[in-house]
Amino acid sequence: MFPAVSLLTTLILALSIAASSVETRDSPISLPIARRLSTSGGTINLLQHNQSSAAALKTFGGNTFDRRTDIIAVTNHAVSYIAAFGVGSPATTYELIVDTGSSNTWVGANTSYVKTNTSVNTGQSVKVTYDSGFFSGTECTDTVTLGSGLTITNQSIGVASTSKGFCGYDGILGIGPVYLTNGTLKNSTTTTILAVTKNLYSQGPIPQEDVSVSFEPTTTRSYTNGEHIFGGTNATKYNGTIAYTPLTKTHRASYYWGINESVTYETTRFLAETAGIVDTDTTLILIASSAYSKHQSATNATLDQTTGLLRINSTQHSALENPNFNIGNVTTYALTLNGQIWSRALSTYLGGSHSYI
Ligand SMILES: *[C@@H]1O[C@H](CO)[C@@H](O)[C@H](O)[C@H]1NC(C)=O
Ligand SMILES: *[C@@H]1O[C@H](CO)[C@@H](O)[C@H](O)[C@H]1NC(C)=O
Ligand SMILES: *[C@@H]1O[C@H](CO)[C@@H](O)[C@H](O)[C@H]1NC(C)=O
Numbered sequence: 001m002f003p004a005v006s007l008l009t010t011l012i013l014a015l016s017i018a019a020s021s022v023e024t025r026d027s028p029i030s031l032p033i034a035r036r037l038s039t040s041g042g043t044i045n046l047l048q049h050n051q052s053s054a055a056a057l058k059t060f061g062g063n064t065f066d067r068r069t070d071i072i073a074v075t076n077h078a079v080s081y082i083a084a085f086g087v088g089s090p091a092t093t094y095e096l097i098v099d100t101g102s103s104n105t106w107v108g109a110n111t112s113y114v115k116t117n118t119s120v121n122t123g124q125s126v127k128v129t130y131d132s133g134f135f136s137g138t139e140c141t142d143t144v145t146l147g148s149g150l151t152i153t154n155q156s157i158g159v160a161s162t163s164k165g166f167c168g169y170d171g172i173l174g175i176g177p178v179y180l181t182n183g184t185l186k187n188s189t190t191t192t193i194l195a196v197t198k199n200l201y202s203q204g205p206i207p208q209e210d211v212s213v214s215f216e217p218t219t220t221r222s223y224t225n226g227e228h229i230f231g232g233t234n235a236t237k238y239n240g241t242i243a244y245t246p247l248t249k250t251h252r253a254s255y256y257w258g259i260n261e262s263v264t265y266e267t268t269r270f271l272a273e274t275a276g277i278v279d280t281d282t283t284l285i286l287i288a289s290s291a292y293s294k295h296q297s298a299t300n301a302t303l304d305q306t307t308g309l310l311r312i313n314s315t316q317h318s319a320l321e322n323p324n325f326n327i328g329n330v331t332t333y334a335l336t337l338n339g340q341i342w343s344r345a346l347s348t349y350l351g352g353s354h355s356y357i
């Protein structure tokens, strides 16, 4: 998910992001995440999701409080990663989408905000427009609880009075760059809000502003098999060392956790080095249309009109190669066979057929 600021290129699934090159293994601050397939509204329309995203990508914004964009209501996110997030004392638990592509944290889309003695209403109106919805409401500061009992105080929280596009969720835990909150408070179009990761760092619980994320494919609709780690990594989740790459300087992607990368398939360069963003709110890879066409030709895939995804059969599946994402001139990350396909066990949720991949 991203506030509707346009970008030119790719969105990729986060593997790990980190702001510095000091690696803290086994940070104690772990937040389990559930991968959940949306259960609302029958089959999931990925085509609509794509169209809404593409439309948002073409709309230049920057956040101005009352900016109007044409929002296509997408109640189906297809897949989101959800974490439990406590607000208040005693805490009310909210199920929030964990999103590296935006930075406001807000609740109230489903479970109502419960005021406790730690709630402070700042009186400010807050509003964020995303590619697939929006929320507007009031800003409060409150004590928040992450994972197993770690708390920070005075965290800015948006309390939604209206929201669209978040059916089945309570809101968002925004872990993108703080800059993305600029202009989201009505009274202050030029200041930013201290995001959760910043407060974890400034209040001491984490030694550096790092967030790492691990998630694995599943074949069931809802399953907790991932985790977000604040302030370090979980050494059991990877082998070798983590490679670091600078944030991109390319305009628009540079508002986000943007990186330069290129993609090769067998010996063909699908995509020359270009900037894209790491966005944990989607399991889709949104890529430049030229690279998409090359992928389609190389795999002989056909467009499946129902799902909006490329379709192959089992023979073609056996012949698939791993596209290689080259990041930072040092490291190549192969997108494995199963990483390239939508889980076959779940294809009917997209309106697809079990006969195809
Ligand atoms: C790291 O991941 C393992 C395997 O999922 C889990 O058992 C462990 O609790 C995690 N460690 C930390 C520090 O989060
Ligand atoms: C995705 O959206 C774009 C822009 O609306 C559209 O041109 C394209 O055909 C869509 N792709 C699919 C597979 O529907
Ligand atoms: C708020 O209330 C809880 C009990 O409900 C108490 O433990 C806590 O100390 C109170 N906090 C403040 C800031 O008064």
Ligand SMILES: *[C@@H]1O[C@H](CO)[C@@H](O)[C@H](O)[C@H]1NC(C)=O
Binding pocket: 122, 123, 124, 187
């Ligand atoms: C925000 O602006 C409104 C007027 O636009 C004013 O009434 C209100 O007091 C302001 N709130 C804060 C917290 O500055």
Ligand SMILES: *[C@@H]1O[C@H](CO)[C@@H](O)[C@H](O)[C@H]1NC(C)=O
Binding pocket: 141, 154, 156, 194
């Ligand atoms: C709470 O945080 C805001 C900035 O977000 C700061 O201006 C304010 O002084 C803080 N209040 C307390 C009590 O720490």
Ligand SMILES: *[C@@H]1O[C@H](CO)[C@@H](O)[C@H](O)[C@H]1NC(C)=O
Binding pocket: 110, 111, 112, 167, 168, 169
């Ligand atoms: C909405 O919240 C209520 C409790 O506040 C919960 O029982 C229900 O399952 C939630 N709905 C969704 C779609 O998450």
Ligand SMILES: *[C@@H]1O[C@H](CO)[C@@H](O)[C@H](O)[C@H]1NC(C)=O
Binding pocket: 062, 179, 182, 183, 189, 190, 191, 192
């Ligand atoms: C917020 O954005 C405005 C332009 O819209 C810019 O002038 C201002 O410097 C930005 N503030 C921060 C804190 O990034």
Ligand SMILES: *[C@@H]1O[C@H](CO)[C@@H](O)[C@H](O)[C@H]1NC(C)=O
Binding pocket: 236, 237, 238, 239
């Ligand atoms: C690390 O390597 C060992 C030995 O090859 C393997 O068993 C394990 O699954 C690997 N761990 C990860 C997270 O890939």
Ligand SMILES: *[C@@H]1O[C@H](CO)[C@@H](O)[C@H](O)[C@H]1NC(C)=O
Binding pocket: 246, 247, 248, 249, 250, 260, 273, 274, 275
């Ligand atoms: C990323 O790509 C752009 C455009 O090719 C280039 O100007 C920039 O130096 C590259 N590296 C970074 C870190 O932005």
Ligand SMILES: *[C@@H]1O[C@H](CO)[C@@H](O)[C@H](O)[C@H]1NC(C)=O
Binding pocket: 298, 299, 300, 315, 316, 319, 320
């Ligand atoms: C794609 O089709 C061409 C021509 O029919 C064939 O030579 C090639 O092996 C096919 N490739 C895959 C991956 O199916």
Ligand SMILES: *[C@@H]1O[C@H](CO)[C@@H](O)[C@H](O)[C@H]1NC(C)=O
Binding pocket: 300, 313, 314, 315, 316
């Ligand atoms: C898959 O499609 C290719 C190209 O249309 C065809 O040659 C092949 O026989 C098909 N395989 C299966 C198992 O249907």
Ligand SMILES: *[C@@H]1O[C@H](CO)[C@@H](O)[C@H](O)[C@H]1NC(C)=O
Binding pocket: 245, 246, 260, 261, 273, 327, 328, 329
């Ligand atoms: C890779 O190296 C080239 C040339 O040294 C440089 O322009 C580019 O920005 C580098 N890309 C990344 C992602 O570091």
